[in-house]
Every structure is written in structure tokens, then in C-alpha cells.
Amino acid sequence: MRLCLGDLCRIHRRTVFPPNSRFARDLTGAPVNEVVDRVVPFSQRLRTETADLHHAVEAVADLPGSVRTRADYGDLLLTFHAAHSRIEGAILGPGWHRDWRALGIDIAGHRQLSSVTDDLTALGLVPGARPATGLGLTSAAQALGCLYVVEGSAIGRRVLSPLLQAKLGDLPTAFFDGVGRHPVAWRAVQRSLASLTGDLGQQQAVLVGAKAAFGIFLEELRRRATNRGRSRG
Secondary structure, eight states: OOOOTTTTOOOOOOOOOOSSSTTOBTSSSSSHHHHHHHHSSSHHHHHTTTTHHHHHHHHHHTTTTOOOHHHHHHHHHHHHHHHHHHHHHHHHSSSGHHHHHHTOGGGGGOHHHHHHHHHHHTTTTOOOOOOOOOOOOSSSHHHHHHHHHHHHHHHHHHTHHHHHHHHHSSSHHHHHTTSSSSHHHHHHHHHHHTTTTTTTHHHHHHHHHHHHHHHHHHHHHHHHHHHHHHOOO
16 A cells, blocks of 8 residues: 555645636636635645645655665665755755744744654664755745645655554654654644735745755655666666
8 A cells, every 4th residue: 555645635626717818807806816715725726736746756655665674764764865955955044034934934843854864873874965956946935835845745754654663663763753843833834825815926936836845855756766676677
């Protein structure tokens, strides 16, 4: 059985008319996108518009099926370390601190790289140095989109921890268990997304950031799948 990284969320697809189309106003004269924004929470539309990327991450990760040995588990942690190094490096820099405070987010409570590093250390593994590719974020809303993906992934990982333990025995699972995360980390992200209601420009920027973060996870997980194929080929 393969479980998704965020399988607590089921997606219902919806269509939003382009704002400049001749169909883009309802009978009241209000833009349809604004009407939809009042009816469908932005967080739900964000899930819908990133669903294809979410499913692609699930497919290439193939969890927990692709983890058959402790070596596989270590390799998975190295993959997550690479992804989080790139994403957290982009959104946790001092240049964003004021923006996070304005959004009501204590960004220190969203750090996850340290927990995956601790698990790797417990396994006797050291992440290899690799040039970090920046995300090129240009706004706090884009950074919020990245954080949305990071925290959604953290929720999904928690259901995998007991399955991996049952399969492989005692494992260091601080990263999968969410050790060190702020207790209301996901709620804080949801509140920030809700604050963007009616601001389609900011919402679009969040979507750009979310897609960029999904792209990082996909890139690192595909590298892992390729390396696994070579080692077993």
C-alpha cells in the first residue's frame, strides 16, 4: 500500500474562469474569481491547483513501499535533507523575518532540517555537499507558498512513521514524527492563507511559491529513484 505525503486532504477539482474572459462576471457584476474566493476557501483552491504536482510527488516517492531496508530509509532521509536544505535555505533567511512576523508566523517553529539531520546522525550518515539551487523567491507570498508545501508534507509524514517502524524495527524518526515543529504550525499557515482572501495577486504569488517547492521535492525524489534504479540494475 502506498500512502501519500499529505493524504489527509482529498481534492475536489473546480474551474475558475479567467478574469478577463467574457464569462468572468456573475449576475451581480462581480468578477467570478471574487465570487469563488468568497465561496471556496483559498486553501482549498490551492490544493486543487497543485493536485497534479502533489500526485506526482506521491508517485515518485512510493512510500512506504520503496523503503525495504534501513539503507533505503537512510537514502530517503538524505533525499529529504537535500530538499529541505534548498527550501528552508530560501525561506528562513534573515531577509524574510519581518515578512513572517507580519503574516503572524513564528518561522523558527517551522524548521525541519535539524530533525532530519539528527536522524541521519543517529544512522551514522552525513549528507553530501551539493550546490544549492535557489528558488528565486521575490515576495513573502511566494515564501508562504513554499511553507504551505513543507508543512503539508510534515502532516503526511506522520502517518508513515509507525509503518516504517513496523517494517524495519527501531528507527530514528524525529523527522517523520515532527519533533521540534511548532504545535500549531499547520494552523498558522492556514490562517495566513485565509488572510489573503480577495487578494488574487497575492494568491497567485502563493501558488507560484507552492509549485516551486513541489518542484524541489520532485527533483530530489527523482534523483533518488534514478540512483536506486542504477544500484539495483
